[in-house]
Amino acid sequence: MKRRGYGLALILLLSVLVPSPTASAAPVTLDELALVRVALPDEAMFDELVAAGADIATRPRMDDGRVLVDLVLTGSQLDALTARGAHAVQVIQREGDAAARYAQSRQAAPQADTLHFLSAYWWASGGQTFLQTQVATTAIADPDVEITVTWTTADGTTGSFPLQRFVDAGEYQYHVAEPQPLPAKPTRLSATSSLGGVSRVITPTAWPGPTPPAPPVGYQEDFIDAYMAPTDIKARLGRLARQYPNLVDLVDLPHKTQGYRRTATAFVGDPANAAIVVESVKFGDEGPHGWQVRTVNPGRPNRPAQATWRDRVLTVSLATDSSGVISTTAQIAALITARFPQRINAFVEDGSAGKVMPVAGPVTMDDGLDGSVSRRPWTVQALRIGVHRDGSRTGVLAYSQEHAREWATPLVTLEFAERLLANYATDAATRQLLEDVEVFVIPTVNPDGANYSFSDASFQRKNMVNHCTGLQRDPRLADQWGVDVNRNYTVGSLFDGYTGGSANCLSGNYSGTAELSEAESGNVIALAKAHDNIRFAMNVHSYGGYFMWSPGAYAMPGRVTLPRPSTEEEALFLTSAKRIVGAISSSRGTVTWPSRTGPVADVLYSAAGNSADQLYYELGIIAWNFEIGNDRWNPATSDWEGVGFQPPFPEAHAESQEYADGLLELLSVAGDYARD
Numbered sequence: 001m002k003r004r005g006y007g008l009a010l011i012l013l014l015s016v017l018v019p020s021p022t023a024s025a026a027p028v029t030l031d032e033l034a035l036v037r038v039a040l041p042d043e044a045m046f047d048e049l050v051a052a053g054a055d056i057a058t059r060p061r062m063d064d065g066r067v068l069v070d071l072v073l074t075g076s077q078l079d080a081l082t083a084r085g086a087h088a089v090q091v092i093q094r095e096g097d098a099a100a101r102y103a104q105s106r107q108a109a110p111q112a113d114t115l116h117f118l119s120a121y122w123w124a125s126g127g128q129t130f131l132q133t134q135v136a137t138t139a140i141a142d143p144d145v146e147i148t149v150t151w152t153t154a155d156g157t158t159g160s161f162p163l164q165r166f167v168d169a170g171e172y173q174y175h176v177a178e179p180q181p182l183p184a185k186p187t188r189l190s191a192t193s194s195l196g197g198v199s200r201v202i203t204p205t206a207w208p209g210p211t212p213p214a215p216p217v218g219y220q221e222d223f224i225d226a227y228m229a230p231t232d233i234k235a236r237l238g239r240l241a242r243q244y245p246n247l248v249d250l251v252d253l254p255h256k257t258q259g260y261r262r263t264a265t266a267f268v269g270d271p272a273n274a275a276i277v278v279e280s281v282k283f284g285d286e287g288p289h290g291w292q293v294r295t296v297n298p299g300r301p302n303r304p305a306q307a308t309w310r311d312r313v314l315t316v317s318l319a320t321d322s323s324g325v326i327s328t329t330a331q332i333a334a335l336i337t338a339r340f341p342q343r344i345n346a347f348v349e350d351g352s353a354g355k356v357m358p359v360a361g362p363v364t365m366d367d368g369l370d371g372s373v374s375r376r377p378w379t380v381q382a383l384r385i386g387v388h389r390d391g392s393r394t395g396v397l398a399y400s401q402e403h404a405r406e407w408a409t410p411l412v413t414l415e416f417a418e419r420l421l422a423n424y425a426t427d428a429a430t431r432q433l434l435e436d437v438e439v440f441v442i443p444t445v446n447p448d449g450a451n452y453s454f455s456d457a458s459f460q461r462k463n464m465v466n467h468c469t470g471l472q473r474d475p476r477l478a479d480q481w482g483v484d485v486n487r488n489y490t491v492g493s494l495f496d497g498y499t500g501g502s503a504n505c506l507s508g509n510y511s512g513t514a515e516l517s518e519a520e521s522g523n524v525i526a527l528a529k530a531h532d533n534i535r536f537a538m539n540v541h542s543y544g545g546y547f548m549w550s551p552g553a554y555a556m557p558g559r560v561t562l563p564r565p566s567t568e569e570e571a572l573f574l575t576s577a578k579r580i581v582g583a584i585s586s587s588r589g590t591v592t593w594p595s596r597t598g599p600v601a602d603v604l605y606s607a608a609g610n611s612a613d614q615l616y617y618e619l620g621i622i623a624w625n626f627e628i629g630n631d632r633w634n635p636a637t638s639d640w641e642g643v644g645f646q647p648p649f650p651e652a653h654a655e656s657q658e659y660a661d662g663l664l665e666l667l668s669v670a671g672d673y674a675r676d
């Protein structure tokens, strides 16, 4: 029983103040609030207290004719009761005691945190055993907690290594380290923290598990002998379609790309001093390539500025006064834009505003592109492979090179496709697969950007569409133009408020002007929507060695991810991932790390508006992402080394082979799904 608060009635009832000793060493002072066990002379007084709303902390009990009750009251109230025959038996606690008791309890508490292993996996690769662990501490807010993992092998050898605190979007996730080399399989692990925390002793698990059996003798593979630019890929697709007409259709995707093309531009004047930029309205290959622009001094005083167009040469006569040229850069840029709006736009070069327009040129306008490939809009193509290409079988979609610079990725999907076609006639397992499933392959989603990467700027990631305006159209920024195709989809996008896409047209993660503003992203979705038998998809990127699924994005603040898969689907993702990671490892021992296997948002970063999230959330497709090109262990330096987007070809070739193995295992997963 507990009653709160004192009514005015109680104060009046107990208004006679008579000082009286209490049972405790120090009396309760008049204003002090305390919890006191009081012996009341009779039940009538208790009833009075109840009626007055006294703060009665316990059920009263009878004791030798008295009533014992615990009351929260002030010293003056206690004195009033005492004057009427009650007396204090025990001052249990004073109001002022509480803060000190809280502080003392915190000081006396053990400082140790609690640790537990989120994962602990070992594997062997290239004769070397590795261990990777993730450990979480309960001291999530302490940035200085150090966690050490200690391992023991069967023969008693032991060692330890530190973990690093991993924080994402301001939130503590866990402690983790790169895979550590060990002399042998670890049998026991424990973790300790600098706060004194100790984990349970655990036994690590083998990663990723069993590898599939080797292909039978006579199985044909390795159809990759060089890097392939979009033109090479187009030729390969044509050959496969001609060579295996009973197994494959070549599908033209509906949205032609812009093409490997740019508007033609030139600087008129000296960009370091005073200049304007002229830019054709049409693409360079549509006529403007080779146009010339010059500015001239009319040689006479007091002339207005004027622009004339003749024989593909724009001549601007500058304005003069009695002492010479007076046209500014802004005036001349405005004159050109107003005079020939169908042909040329002009703007003042950054830093040239307010300056007199110099006499310059003629300068030749060009599109700045070095490649000798077609400038025409590109028809992106897909292979449709299977015995029954009618939508009656479970569909699997593999697509690559959304990002132009990821040169090894089409090698993976092309190797995968050709293995299916080449082995159909002779390999029973392949024949069964192509009976059970239908396979769609888009080797290069972003051929325009790929052409730019092969011919002009190898680090080009985005497509060739320039949505920039104003000064951001300066041709010196050309390598930063384009849309990140894999940030242009409709689920969890920048436009929905998710993290990992940019509204800046010069950003590597520029999301475009709207969801699906680009032909490239539209093609992937159009293919998936046109074939609702597609139940599985793999989006092939490079590099780093990741195997990932949804959610691929979160929103800030709070790191709110897209919905997590159900427990059943998460289990399907993980068990399938282990099969596919195992298949990849069968080629040359490459093991995708446990820490790089999981949802994109958790193991890599938030990628707002990526394709796999749209396939999964909108179309219900089990959609994965590869980042091929796993880090390589260097035993000489004991370091993991990155391979990059365009490694020396032998590495890219090895990636094509091992990740084709992974895609074939994905097909087996789909086949099992289809038969279930």
Ligand SMILES: [Zn+2]
Pocket: 402, 403, 406, 541, 542
């Ligand atoms: Zn990529």
